[in-house]
Amino acid sequence: MRRTFTDVATRIINTNDNSALLLGDIGVYGFNQVLTDFPKRAFNMGILEQSMVSVGAGLSSEGITPIIHTIAPFIVERALEQIKIDFGYQNLPGNFVSVGASFDYAKLGCTHHCPGDVNILSNIPGMNIFLPGHSGEFENQLINQWDSGHLNYFRISEYTNQEAIEIKFGEIKKIKNGSKGVIIVVGPFLSEALNGLSELDIEIHYLNSISAGDYMKVVSEFPGNKVVIYEPYYSGAVLLKLNNQLSSNRCKVMQLGVDKRFLAEYGSYEEHLINLELDANSLKRRVEVFINS
Amino acid sequence: MDLNKEYDAKRLRELRANILKACFYSKEGHIPSAFSILDILYCLYILLPKSSSINLKDKDFFILSKGHASLALYAILEEAKVIDGAWQTSFCNFSSRYGGHPDMKKISGVHASTGSLGHGLPITVGKVLARRVLGVDSKAFCLIGDGELNEGSIWESLLLASHHKMSELTVIVDNNASSDRALELHSLKSKFDAFGFNVKEVNGHSHCEILEAIQLSDPNKPSAIIAKTIKGFGIREFEGNPAWHHAVPTQTQLENYLKALS
Numbered sequence: 135m136r137r138t139f140t141d142v143a144t145r146i147i148n149t150n151d152n153s154a155l156l157l158g159d160i161g162v163y164g165f166n167q168v169l170t171d172f173p174k175r176a177f178n179m180g181i182l183e184q185s186m187v188s189v190g191a192g193l194s195s196e197g198i199t200p201i202i203h204t205i206a207p208f209i210v211e212r213a214l215e216q217i218k219i220d221f222g223y224q225n226l227p228g229n230f231v232s233v234g235a236s237f238d239y240a241k242l243g244c245t246h247h248c249p250g251d252v253n254i255l256s257n258i259p260g261m262n263i264f265l266p267g268h269s270g271e272f273e274n275q276l277i278n279q280w281d282s283g284h285l286n287y288f289r290i291s292e293y294t295n296q297e298a299i300e301i302k303f304g305e306i307k308k309i310k311n312g313s314k315g316v317i318i319v320v321g322p323f324l325s326e327a328l329n330g331l332s333e334l335d336i337e338i339h340y341l342n343s344i345s346a347g348d349y350m351k352v353v354s355e356f357p358g359n360k361v362v363i364y365e366p367y368y369s370g371a372v373l374l375k376l377n378n379q380l381s382s383n384r385c386k387v388m389q390l391g392v393d394k395r396f397l398a399e400y401g402s403y404e405e406h407l408i409n410l411e412l413d414a415n416s417l418k419r420r421v422e423v424f425i426n427s
Numbered sequence: 428m429d430l431n432k433e434y435d436a437k438r439l440r441e442l443r444a445n446i447l448k449a450c451f452y453s454k455e456g457h458i459p460s461a462f463s464i465l466d467i468l469y470c471l472y473i474l475l476p477k478s479s480s481i482n483l484k485d486k487d488f489f490i491l492s493k494g495h496a497s498l499a500l501y502a503i504l505e506e507a508k509v510i511d512g513a514w515q516t517s518f519c520n521f522s523s524r525y526g527g528h529p530d531m532k533k534i535s536g537v538h539a540s541t542g543s544l545g546h547g548l549p550i551t552v553g554k555v556l557a558r559r560v561l562g563v564d565s566k567a568f569c570l571i572g573d574g575e576l577n578e579g580s581i582w583e584s585l586l587l588a589s590h591h592k593m594s595e596l597t598v599i600v601d602n603n604a605s606s607d608r609a610l611e612l613h614s615l616k617s618k619f620d621a622f623g624f625n626v627k628e629v630n631g632h633s634h635c636e637i638l639e640a641i642q643l644s645d646p647n648k649p650s651a652i653i654a655k656t657i658k659g660f661g662i663r664e665f666e667g668n669p670a671w672h673h674a675v676p677t678q679t680q681l682e683n684y685l686k687a688l689s
Contacts, residue, residue: 154560174560180590182583185549189587192553195531195539198560215543216580220550224531224540 158204191220206248265321270298304345315360330414459659492547545578631656
């Protein structure tokens with residue numbers, strides 16, 4: 135997805151005079167040509183995330199829509215107030231593209247983890263959140279949304295699904311039929327879900343964006359009343375959006391997401407998945423127990 | 428410089444009186460911070476000669492980064508005929524456009540919604556970059572407080588402004604010793620010098636010095652005006668008295684202060 139970001143952002147800067155690229159000294163090598171060709175609109179801003187966000191808001195306030203990029207915790211958690219006030223409160227459009235997702239940088243430790251980003255940003259009125267599960271999905275999202283006039287957060291991951299899913303912004307799409315319950319899978323967790331749950335009689339639904347707008351809807355009729363929400367970050371953001379529907383359907387909900395604790399171990403992304411019981415095998419076991427309870 | 432000192436002094440006393448009354452009616456406001464910057468804003472918006480290339484009502488813009496001094500901005504925007512006098516009676520009312528901090532979505536002539544310190548300057552830097560893209564030749568002024576200089580984002584932005592050779596930008600420091608009780612800032616001139624700014628130090632209540640500094644610039648550097656000011660300037664009881672930072676006068680105090688100003 136990082137390569138896709140470089141390609142798509144390069145295209146956007148090349149073809150749109152009202153676009154700007156602000157890099158937090160991350161991913162710079164891939165943008166060397168853009169930085170050379172567009173010195174007024176493409177910048178390696180340096181390692182100063184707070185100012186980078188506010189500068190982006192200043193650009194946006196004059197009609198230049200920025201794409202702002204660095205590692206997830208440095209933009210979301212360090213510069214949260216700048217995102218909230220300078221973009222959110224001032225109602226300015228802009229795009230944040232983060233890398234690292236929850237624990238993609240497993241070997242680098244907690245300072246580079248950011249499983250809280252989706253829930254944190256969900257608290258900013260007007261913030262759309264994109265969680266592409268595949269580079270093809272990300273390409274569509276960025277191309278179609280960067281100039282939408284909204285505030286957008288694109289959460290790109292090093293670990294992706296095997297195939298891209300065609301899905302519209304803010305929608306939830308059924309991927310597999312079943313009768314004993316529903317699992318709602320977010321972004322890059324879809325392959326894990328398909329691998330783990332292929333033999334279970336459970337519907338799989340997929341989403342890769344969370345609209346700042348109204349509540350989301352899964353399907354009018356649920357098979358059974360058991361719903362699992364499987365999220366690659368701290369649980370919560372999707373349930374908030376589905377709460378009305380699930381409560382009116384008297385559903386029993388199980389949320390499977392990243393544990394709210396510091397992941398102090400290193401190792402690989404896969405090892406963390408297993409440790410958090412979010413890998414395909416653990417998922418199958420946990421879902422089986424839930425839908426048969 | 429051809430200034431009508433007597434008239435200006437009278438007008439500024441009247442503006443201070445309006446600020447006092449607005450604060451009294453609303454039971455809100457940072458009066459000493461407003462009084463500290465009033466002369467600077469009066470120079471920027473009112474006193475610049477017609478021959479000056481700077482015009483904040485047209486192509487140029489000003490951002491008050493220390494948004495809690497909003498009462499001074501409202502008073503000056505009215506004086507410059509950018510807004511009407513509604514702020515005086517509606518300040519901080521539930522549906523008012525004029526809050527304790529200025530809101531760009533509500534007030535013409537306000538270019539950033541400031542309040543949280545350390546935001547206005549980087550927004551100004553972004554606007555300057557945007558105007559370069561758009562080919563708009565304009566000057567940008569951003570006023571920050573010395574207390575605000577504690578914020579890391581201010582120093583980040585000074586680095587950026589210097590790196591991008593923002594000759595369009597003038598940073599004005601309202602140096603009223605607010606930071607003294609927390610962090611000693613030592614020589615601001617040497618700090619701004621070291622960051623690559625064209626630096627002028629002025630008496631922040633001397634119109635001649637402010638006007639001269641505002642109109643100086645360097646074609647390759649951003650400028651900084653370090654304005655030595657007195658917090659609460661104009662009312663002896665307020666001057667340098669931290670107890671008045673966010674205090675509201677009583678009826679009797681208001682009457683006494685208005686009498687002193689008249």
